[in-house]
Amino acid sequence: MNAVVPLKLMIVDDSNIIRRRIERSQQIDRLRVVGAAANGREAIELFERTNPDVVTMDLTMPEMDGIECVERLVAIKPAVLILVVSALADKATAVEAIAKGANGFLCKPFTDRQLNDALAELLQDA
Amino acid sequence: MLNEGEIRTFIQGAVHYFEVSARQPVAVGSPYLITDGPPSVHEYTGVIGISGKRKGAVCFTAPRSMLMVLLMRMNETDTSEDNMKDLIGEVANTISGNARRDFGRDFVISVPTVVASDNGKFTPPVGARPFIIPLNWRSHSAKLIVCLE
Amino acid sequence: MIKNVSTAWTRAQRGPVAFGVLVLLFALAVLLPGFRLAGRLDDTAAALRLVSEQRRQPDIVFGALASVRDRLESFGYVEEPLGELRAGVKELDGLVGKLTADPAAFGTFDASPVRAVQSSALLKVEMETLSKSWATYKEALAPIIEFTGVPYADSESSGVQLNPAGRKLTVEARKALVATRKETPVLVAATARVAATLEADSARLSTYLRFLMLAALTGAIALGVGLVYIAVARRREGALLVNAQRQTADILGTVKEGLFLLDEKARIGATHSASLERLFKRSDLAGISFEELLKPLVPEKTLQTAQRFVEVLWSERTRENLVKSINPLQEVEVSFDSGSGSQETRWLEFDFHRVKNDSKLVNLLVSVSDVTPRVRLARELAESREKAQSQVDTLLGVLHVNAAQLRSFLSDSDAAMKMVNAMLREPAREESAFRRKLDSIFRQIHSIKGEAAALGLGTVEGRAHEFEDALKELRERSALSGGDFLPLVVKLDDLFTHLASISDLVSRLAQLNFVATAPEAAAVGGAEAPAAVAPKPNDPISETLDQLVERVAKDRGKSARLAADGLGTVPADYRRAVKDIAVQAVRNALVHGIEDPEFRKRSGKQAVGTIKVEFRAEGAGGYRLIIEDDGAGLNSRRIREAAIARGIVTSEEAARLEPKQLLSLLFRPGFSTQDVADEDAGRGVGMNVVAELVKEMRGRIGISSGEGRYTRFTIVLPAIATVAAGAAA
Known part of the structure; x- marks a missing residue:
């Protein structure tokens, strides 16, 4: 792992509290938050503007849900690493998200440590 | 109609939420039913509509004071009205979303609708008797209302 | 295991190849020098034979020459020794010629004496001496050999005389004799030395050849041993392989889980465990797709999720532990058509493992187990509840x-x-x-x-x-x-x-x-004023009690009748409580009080027991409820024992209790004299409920009993306004 190359992180969640929480809690040296979006549609706009390397993605959101958003983001940038952060705890949803191109799954509620572990594991692929 | 295991799913969801997010356990009071009229609610209520195989709603209702402390426990300094609503919705969303572990994918949950009012009443969307699960956290009382056909 | 088998194969294949190469090298190392040695030995042998044959020739030639001279002197027949001489010279000429000729004159595979000579420096020198000596010799003999005609002249006068040619021949013969007498030993010695050298060469070459043969023999033995070793090893490996295959077959045949491999096209591999056929109730599994396997058994959505998941498993970018954590097929409900149109439901658990070869994903190993009992157990409660709801x-x-x-x-x-x-x-x-x-x-x-x-x-x-x-x-x-x-x-x-x-x-x-x-x-409801209601024989409380008596008496093999009085006058506010109290007390009376009809007859009582329930208004707005049976009465010994057995009091405490205090034990929670709980009694709640209800209404309860004769509960209830006030307080 070459810790020198910084990676851009975009946070997608309809909850402001969760967005702020992820930004505050993530302690991966390589990651720099470049923006946060409250729904899928906003996320795509922001993605095209900031070209992030890593995305945390909520699933239950207004406007455009997370699964569809994952699919769109992967179509724009296949190398993007997406960590799904959702309360939807059923396996079928996880499979769907991974099949659409997500790289990890973190179930809400989560501790700071769980978040950092999940991000660290995600970055093993980077 | 809900069975014991199903209600337990929601209780576990609530307990898990507080354990993980606030690092402080919540005490579950003895659950009861609402037999007449709508259940009473606290100042903030997050409502998740349920569709798919089951129909109804899951609500989390709590007083402002409790949400305030919960936000503080989560290291959130912004205790604006918007964040209160955001939090109550997120709790309801998380507990409902976690329930899919047992209810499966056909338990379709909506994005949260948040009601803020002083001791209002919440009218459940379906005719089933609502189950009330009282939650005591620190000195505060909140309720989880599960109303599923 | 699959991996082990493949390495066994390569080892078994590598052995013989190496062995073949070894044999080839060995053959080259032994046969090429052997071939050369044998050629040289052949050459040397040919040369030696040649030399040996001609070894005596110089003496023969010399003898023939002497004979020529003697015959000439005695006018004898000179042609005979001359012939011998010529033959000898020719032989020796042949010898020298053959040993000094151009080797190319011989075929490659013919024995070539000259090659034997040329391959040895010593022999070359000896041969030079020999051929020089022979050349001298031959020169001296040349005039004699070339002689033709008759050496004698036959005349009457002088008889047989040498003619001029004869005379010349004689001179030449004498001269040659002188010359050869000196040269013959040289020639003989040279020939002998050549022979000796050839012999030594031959002996040396034979020794070489013997050594070579010995080496070849040793090598051959070593190769033979190697061959045997390889053969044994291969047989053992073969046996191991067969054993491994048998073990695999055994495992696949006996393992409870359904095991199979899925290839990249999601097709089931040729081998699978026997259980798989049992689990899926079909035998045509090899080669069918995962979709074909599941489609008849699960709903469309489950199938889609399963296929999605298998795709995810194949995409190597998804890490193993993530994949494991999202396996959606851990409890799949499948339904089989059990022939007669009915469906059989079972639950299967699928587990997936990636099989990698050199870190490349080649197959998915899928294990399927039947978790129906586990799931059934979990769902049993719910199912039995549903049954209970039958309309x-x-x-x-x-x-x-x-x-x-x-x-x-x-x-x-x-x-x-x-x-x-x-x-x-x-x-x-x-x-x-x-x-x-x-x-x-x-x-x-x-x-x-x-x-x-x-x-x-x-x-x-x-x-x-x-x-x-x-x-x-x-x-x-x-x-x-x-x-x-x-x-x-x-x-x-x-x-x-x-x-x-x-x-x-x-x-x-x-x-x-x-x-x-x-x-x-x-x-x-309490819409009507209770006082206005005239007592009616068929009030709901009496009816309830009537049915209770009838049912419990029948269940218990007892015979009893209810004598109700005034229950129709119970005010609405008390109706429930009175009914509850009466139901408990009447049930109690039936179960514990009224004896068997036989027992009653023997005790001189009527076979049919009587349970009296009386309700009447008392002064100051209060009421009195009496429940009395003509049964066995209360047995203080049994009450004491039961109270101890149920841990309500200790035996010491029980011993100290007054008869009245003893009776009060009846109203303690958890008290019952019946050992096995059934619907009617035995939970130790009945009389406690009565006591609690009375307490809630701020009433009092009294109990009196005559052993063998009766038990009477007297409940005094206050006026209704008092209750309301009490409840509000």
Whole structure:
């Protein structure tokens, strides 16, 4: 792992509290938050503007849900690493998200440590 | 109609939420039913509509004071009205979303609708008797209302 | 295991190849020098034979020469020795010629003496000496050999005389003799030396060849041993392979899980465990796709999720532990058509492992196990509950109940259930508060059960009974928390729903006139002034008690009648409590008081027991309720024993109790003299419920008994206004 190359992180969640929480809690040296979006549609706009390397993605959101958003983001940038952060705890949803191109799954509620572990594991692929 | 295991799913969801997010356990009071009229609610209520195989709603209702402390426990300094609503919705969303572990994918949950009012009443969307699960956290009382056909 | 088999194969294949190369090298190393040595030995042998044959030739030639001279001198026949001489010279000429000729004159595979000479420096020198000596020799002999004609002249006069040619020949012969006498030993010696050298060469070459042969033999033996070793090793490996294959077959044949491989196209591999066929009830599994396997068994959505998941498994970018954590096929409900049109439902657990070869994903190993028993166990409760909800039983139960009684029951039960809910709802954080809740709830449920039993509503009674079981279970727990009450709420919800469905059923049946319309007096509620109601023989409480007596007596093999008085005058506010008290006390009287008809006859009593229930107004607005049976009375010894056995008092405490105090034990929670709990009694709640109800109404209860004669409960209730005031306080 070459810790020198910084990676851009975009946070997608309809909850402001969760967005702020992820930004505050993530302690991966390589990651720099470049923006946060409250729904899928906003996320795509922001993605095209900031070209992030890593995305945390909520699933239950207004406007455009997370699964569809994952699919769109992967179509724009296949190398993007997406960590799904959702309360939807059923396996079928996880499979769907991974099949659409997500790289990890973190179930809400989560501790700071769980978040950092999940991000660290995600970055093993980077 | 809900069975014991199903209600337990929601209780576990609530307990898990507080354990993980606030690092402080919540005490579950003895659950009861609402037999007449709508259940009473606290100042903030997050409502998740349920569709798919089951129909109804899951609500989390709590007083402002409790949400305030919960936000503080989560290291959130912004205790604006918007964040209160955001939090109550997120709790309801998380507990409902976690329930899919047992209810499966056909338990379709909506994005949260948040009601803020002083001791209002919440009218459940379906005719089933609502189950009330009282939650005591620190000195505060909140309720989880599960109303599923 | 698959990996082991493949390495066994490569080792088995590598052996013979190496061995072949070894044999080739060995052949080259032995045969090439051997071939050369054999050629040289052949050459040397040919040369030696040549030399040996001609070894005596110089002497023969010399002898022939001497003979020529002697014959000439004695005028003998000279042609004979001359011929010998010529032959000898020719032989020696041949010898020298052959040993000095150009080697190319010989064929490659012919023995070539000259090659033997040329291959040895020593021989070359010897041969030079030999050929030089021969050249000298031959020169000296040349005039004699070339002689032709006759050496003699035959004349009459002088007889036989040498002619000039003869004379010349003689001179030449003498000259040659002189010359050869010196040269012959040289030639002989040279020939001998050549022979000796050739012999030595031959011996040396033979030794070389022998060594080579010995080496070849050793090598051959070594190769033979190697061959045997390889053969044995291969056989052993073959045996291991066969063994491994047999073990694999054994495992696949006996393992309980269904095991199979999925290739990249999601097709099932050729080998799979025998259980797989049993699990999926088909044998045409090899080569079919995962989709074909699942499609007939699961809903479309499950199939889609399963296929999605398999795709995810194949995409190597998804890490193993992530994949494991999202396996959606851990409890798949499958339904098989069991032939006769009915469906058989089972639950299967799928587990997936990536099989990699040189870190490349080649297959998915899938194991399937039948987790039906586990799932069934978990769902059993829910299923049995559903069965209990069967409407038919309810219908049958409802049909024979008087509509007024039923409405009264439904309304009372509704109130009781709401009371239970209110108790559940009451905030409680401490253990003691939870315990109090349990006791209060128990009383309510017990009264619902009692009435349901009296009315013969088995489905309601059954539910209430289960409710009591749940309560009892909670009572026995050492620590209580709010969540423990969940089963109660669920049961309460169920009871609400069930009673609502009965209510619904009753109104529908009423519309169809199946249920007799009730007399007005039985109408529920306190709308009518209780005092205005004239005592009627068929009031709901009496009817309830009548049915209770009839049913319990029948169940218990007893014979009894109810003598009710004044129950129609019970004010509305007391109606429920009075009914509850009366139901408990009457049941108690039947179970514990009234004896068997036989026993009664022997005791000089009437076979049919009597249970009196009396309700009447007393002065100052109060009431008195008396329940009395003409049974066995209370047995203080049994009460004492039961109280000790149930841990209500210690034996020391029991011994100190006065008869009156002893009787009060009857009202303590958990008291019963019956060992096995059944629907009617034995839970140790009956009289406790009576005591609690009386207490709630601020009444008093008295008990009197004559052993072998009667038991009487006297309950005094205050005026209604007092109760209301008490409740409000």
